[in-house]
Amino acid sequence: MGNTQLASVPEPKYWHLKTVLSEALDTEFAVGEVLPNERQLSARFGVARATLRQALEQLELEGRLQRRRGVGTTVAPPRLGVAVGTDHGQDRPGTDDDLWQPVDCVDAVPPAAVVRLLGSGSGETVHTVQRTRSADGRVIAAELLYVPAAAVPGLSAIEPLAGAARARAVLREFRRLGLEGQDRAVELGSAGAEDAKQLDRLPGAPVLVVTTRHFAEGRTAAVGVATYRADTCRLTFGESGAVQVTPQGPDRRAS
Incomplete structure (x- = not known):
């Protein structure tokens, strides 16, 4: 994942972050792979944790991510x-x-x-x-x-x-x-x-x-x-x- 900054975008930050994360899931992560923790992701994208959580929740709702107890947030299998x-x-x-x-x-x-x-x-x-x-x-x-x-x-x-x-x-x-x-x-x-x-x-x-x-x-x-x-x-x-x-x-x- 690159150090994409989201300081000024016309859409909500979490929605733009969701798009960036989705592209990264397509190119950099395999099914079942664990994502970096919230602190690392927040620092990498220059957003608050609240914004990050909104984006992750949306991706989970869309079936792109799975949250597994004791494991973390992983890339979900294709629909x-x-x-x-x-x-x-x-x-x-x-x-x-x-x-x-x-x-x-x-x-x-x-x-x-x-x-x-x-x-x-x-x-x-x-x-x-x-x-x-x-x-x-x-x-x-x-x-x-x-x-x-x-x-x-x-x-x-x-x-x-x-x-x-x-x-x-x-x-x-x-x-x-x-x-x-x-x-x-x-x-x-x-x-x-x-x-x-x-x-x-x-x-x-x-x-x-x-x-x-x-x-x-x-x-x-x-x-x-x-x-x-x-x-x-x-x-x-x-x-x-x-x-x-x-x-x-x-x-x-x-x-």
Whole structure:
């Protein structure tokens, strides 16, 4: 890092410092490398520690840095590429893949926004399947898949089942449907208490929310609401229908 001075810039000092630090992360530091301490960085860039902390906090929020207890501030791995499309994909609920792992399933009344997408009654309970998605040994997404009982009429004898076993039973029956397609909407959100716990983030942390409607026989057969860690994932848009996570090698420098 050079001795860049930030005495007079038209933007806030911490924001300009964030840009300078980001460029240094791209060229001088490898993933996992520990940054110099605050005193050294403050002296090198000629800024107060408060300014430096603001810049570091912003880079952490953007997923460029990680603060590890007992280690310090390290360069974070590149974000995982999440491809979003509108066709059939391998990550379709019920397919035999390792992308999503079933965790639990309960019968519950879905949120009003999901009720509207399903076209069901406001007080009607649906099978609510909880799934998680992992990459590089960490959970990067949590999903609630809402499946109306009418979509899985062949489902029976699941009352004794609980947890992941119940979720797998619903997914197996859902797989029997001849799904005709799906559509997706993506928006920026903030992590609620349950999502934050699963994703190992603080409540209110930025997340990417992907809402998917699955169609069969001309109607909405299920709705999935997947919450991705915004600090570890980036969205890519293409013709593929699958939401595919492609981890990038740990030897890559931060992007």
